[in-house]
Amino acid sequence: MSILVDKNTRLIVQGITGRDGAFHAKAMKEYGTQVVGGVTPGKGGQFVEGLPVFDSVEDAVKKTGANASIIFVPASFATDAMYECVASGLDLVVCISEGMPTMDMVKVLDYAKGTKTRILGPNCPGVISPGRAKVGIMPAASFKPGCVGVVSRSGTLTYEVASQTAEFGQSTVVGIGGDPVIGTNFIDCLKMFNADLETKAIVVVGEIGGTDEERAAEWVKANCRKPVLGFIAGQTAPPGKRMGHAGAIISGGSGTAPEKVKAFEAAGITVVYEPAEIGPKLKARL
């Protein structure tokens, strides 16, 4: 087993005719993901990397039976791309695009509420269930099948952390994205990992800002039956320059690395202070 993606994932690539879309469509297909086509409005009928291109998601779903999409279009078009996926009833939408206006995401997630569509991202590296399916931009060689579930707010730091769990391999590695408003959060992933029979331990990779890590810690304390390791990036980052009054109010002054570490410790999460500690500390808890 694994979470979010597996051998049954039938993927379309939105923005397949662009440089990044084409590059990663090929890479995902080579990895073994069932990539069934691509979408670029106005370029239907073409082929990229041997994959049929459609004008709309609806059309692609009808002709290929796709159940998931990965989005590579620029931020100014990504909102529409996500709406289209929700309207077409896809199970999973992975938005790689970065630079999405926050209110655009708020509206998309509001639109998706109550539907079957789960949105991952935006501004994320995607998700990989090693040996089964890769729906993302991560370098495949850094991952191998195994029993550790990884969930992370970062992109490249996720690869670094996953590579430190090589001894055990990974069930699934999920990059949820570093934006303030995201479709899938830590708790969503922790719930899935907790229920996944193959996952024996979970690594949570957090960052400063917001209170997602604190809420994840509370959830772990109350519900999680598996060992959890936690890492927080930004221990030495200077106080956020962007924080205005309203930001400080909404977070009640939280969001710093020491607070998150404290929340992790209080929840029984093993805190690691550098990536190289992950392997040994995982061993101690497995």
Next chain:
Amino acid sequence: MKIHEYQAKEIFVAYGIPVPRERVASKPAEAAALARELGMQVVIKAQVLVGGRGKAGGVKKVESPDQVEAVAGSILGMDIKGLKVNKVLVSECVDIKGETYVGIIVDRATRAPVLMASSAGGVEIEEVARTTPEKILKVPIDPAAGLLGFQARNVGMALYGDAKLARAFAGIAQKLYRIFVEKDCSLIEINPLVKLGDGSLLALDAKINFDDNADFRHKEWEEMRDLSAEEPTEVEAKAAGLTYIKLSGNVGCVVNGAGLAMATMDLIKRYGGEPANFLDVGGSSSPEKMVTAMRIILSDPNVKAILINIFGGITRCDDIATGLLQAQKQADIKVPLIARLTGTNAEKAREILKGSAVTPADTMADAVKKAVALAGGAK
């Protein structure tokens, strides 16, 4: 992106939110002329993109008309938390009978905008939020329906206990929300929103931060930007698609991804060094980006070594390696370079760097140890 109070108030006026009679000036004589035009007692307010200007002496009530020039002169050019005051607002003195706080922000936890208000308005609002959060009213806003009239009126009733004031408050709050959405704000605040002697409400101050991610649909922001408040190297970096924040240490770093960049800084510190900067080269990096990144880091004379930590995904390690060699050729780099390149096209990158003066490293920890040592060792 932050904008000045006077700029935010121009937006308020366009949306019909009442503000004091006031004008902006950049010279003392100009301020005096504006005060004469207004023909009433005035307050001179420093226009600076940082909080706490009042406590720093940047807001002064002028007792008599012939003192306006001198007071404006004392505030213009003032240094407030490292930022120079280039403009002042000459604003009418109003008869304040009460101060409240109102603001809108997106709440990350509920993924929805939230209207915040407090009858404990004024300069200590952050303190209020920290010590007595129950004094801040929070109303979630439905993204599809917007801020509803009754929601805003209910908040107004809670603040003032008066139906007429509640309606006036609701009008202002709904206009604020329209601005928040239409102008793509990440934060909009009135602190304080004052009640006047005649029972009307007025935005005495205004604060707007724009959501930088929405700049593609707001060409007008470029003209509103105050470059004097920004670190020139940070501006140059942004134009090149990089995120750079200058710090005070001596180990420069070039990393792809904000999380890995922070983790790299953390590790430098953990091994006894001090990072000179945060630099995220972003995804889809090109050799040109790398050249710019190196130039920006080297413009900081404190930098004694540069650590390049790349875990390739969308970023291709060969692009980074090519850029590194180009930068070396163009700039005659004297400080040691330590590169750890892994992930997409890492093999190609190793080939490109073979025989160059770049010190290779296998792991992040190895790279950081080497960089700290080459920068002069741990403290």
